[in-house]
Amino acid sequence: MSQDDKTHKCVEEIFEEYGNMLYRIAFVMMKNQYDAEDAVQDTLIKYMEHRKGFEGEEHCKAWLIRVTVNVCKNKLRFYQNHPGISMEELSACYETREEAEVMERLMRLPRKYREVLTLYYVEGYQSKEIAALLKITESAVRKRLERGRRQLNESMGGVTDA
Amino acid sequence: MPKQWEERLRDVVEQVTLQETAREHMLEACAVKRKAAARKKAWMKLAASASLVCILLFFPWGIRQEENGTAVVYASTGEDEWSRLEIGEKKLLVQTDKLGMKYCIFKLELQENYLFEQEFTMIGEDFISIKNGKIYWRIGEEGNDEDEKGERPESRRASMRIRILDKEGKRVDTLELEMTKEGEVCYAELRRIQ
Numbered sequence: 001m002s003q004d005d006k007t008h009k010c011v012e013e014i015f016e017e018y019g020n021m022l023y024r025i026a027f028v029m030m031k032n033q034y035d036a037e038d039a040v041q042d043t044l045i046k047y048m049e050h051r052k053g054f055e056g057e058e059h060c061k062a063w064l065i066r067v068t069v070n071v072c073k074n075k076l077r078f079y080q081n082h083p084g085i086s087m088e089e090l091s092a093c094y095e096t097r098e099e100a101e102v103m104e105r106l107m108r109l110p111r112k113y114r115e116v117l118t119l120y121y122v123e124g125y126q127s128k129e130i131a132a133l134l135k136i137t138e139s140a141v142r143k144r145l146e147r148g149r150r151q152l153n154e155s156m157g158g159v160t161d162a
Numbered sequence: 163m164p165k166q167w168e169e170r171l172r173d174v175v176e177q178v179t180l181q182e183t184a185r186e187h188m189l190e191a192c193a194v195k196r197k198a199a200a201r202k203k204a205w206m207k208l209a210a211s212a213s214l215v216c217i218l219l220f221f222p223w224g225i226r227q228e229e230n231g232t233a234v235v236y237a238s239t240g241e242d243e244w245s246r247l248e249i250g251e252k253k254l255l256v257q258t259d260k261l262g263m264k265y266c267i268f269k270l271e272l273q274e275n276y277l278f279e280q281e282f283t284m285i286g287e288d289f290i291s292i293k294n295g296k297i298y299w300r301i302g303e304e305g306n307d308e309d310e311k312g313e314r315p316e317s318r319r320a321s322m323r324i325r326i327l328d329k330e331g332k333r334v335d336t337l338e339l340e341m342t343k344e345g346e347v348c349y350a351e352l353r354r355i356q
Binding site for chain 2: 011015023024028041044045049094098100103106117118152153156
């Protein structure tokens with residue numbers, strides 16, 4: 001693909017297309033609305049400052065996800081005691097208590113499991129793609145998925161039984 | 163069984179969406195950032211243009227000033243012939259005979275409102291005098307004593323420093339005029355002292 005074929009959409013288009021996806025990822029990582037919004041905003045600003053074009057939609061989407069994840073990681077590194085959303089707040093966001101509990105259980109998982117589970121089960125990325133996005137090995141992704149899945153499955157079982 | 167929680171997980175995460183007010187705030191922030199970036203870019207362009215203009219206006223002049231300085235030294239290189247001494251250039255001089263004494267003559271031209279003061283740094287048996295803006299280098303007597311001939315150096319050298327002062331007496335430039343005699347031939351070289 002030549003340099004001319006590279007695309008760079010305006011930030012409004014990007015926001016319209018990927019805003020919610022980025023927010024979901026940021027929310028799962030940051031565990032609260034305001035930090036997630038900040039992370040998305042930072043990502044959009046970084047997008048505006050990104051001079052090089054993208055080699056297609058997928059490249060652009062992957063870049064946005066990678067930047068969002070990195071922005072979130074940086075923010076989490078900055079906060080020693082990062083405040084997460086409370087169960088009461090989650091309950092207010094969801095129609096059923098069960099949904100809020102599923103989210104709460106996801107939030108309780110360590111950050112590294114949360115991010116791979118979200119990318120795999122929600123955004124539909126494959127292990128190989130997640131490895132490239134997070135700059136970790138594919139086997140590390142598989143291990144995180146397996147452990148995260150196990151922990152979540154166990155806790156979900158608790159929800160079902162309740 | 164696993165499908166159940168996967169679906170539920172997808173469902174709950176997909177319900178996480180940006181609120182309209184947050185969307186507006188973010189787009190506003192982006193617009194502000196874009197405006198700031200555009201302003202910064204414009205300022206940078208302006209600053210770059212202004213710098214370029216300054217360079218074009220002053221730099222060549224600065225170079226000329228550096229080359230010319232505030233003083234120009236001419237050396238007598240022939241009968242009624244004066245050659246400008248450039249920094250670092252060695253120039254062959256003509257020797258003027260006056261009352262049996264040999265002289266090399268230099269002329270110093272200063273820009274308006276500038277003065278100079280001199281310091282003789284090496285003079286040996288030579289004699290340097292300044293009169294009416296002209297510098298006379300009288301080449302010292304070599305003597306006729308046969309005993310001294312063996313000790314006499316093959317080249318002789320004299321030098322002086324010319325300090326250029328502005329009207330407030332502040333030194334703005336220092337030049338060194340070195341005069342050498344090699345055999346029967348005299349040369350002059352002008353240097354700038356940093």
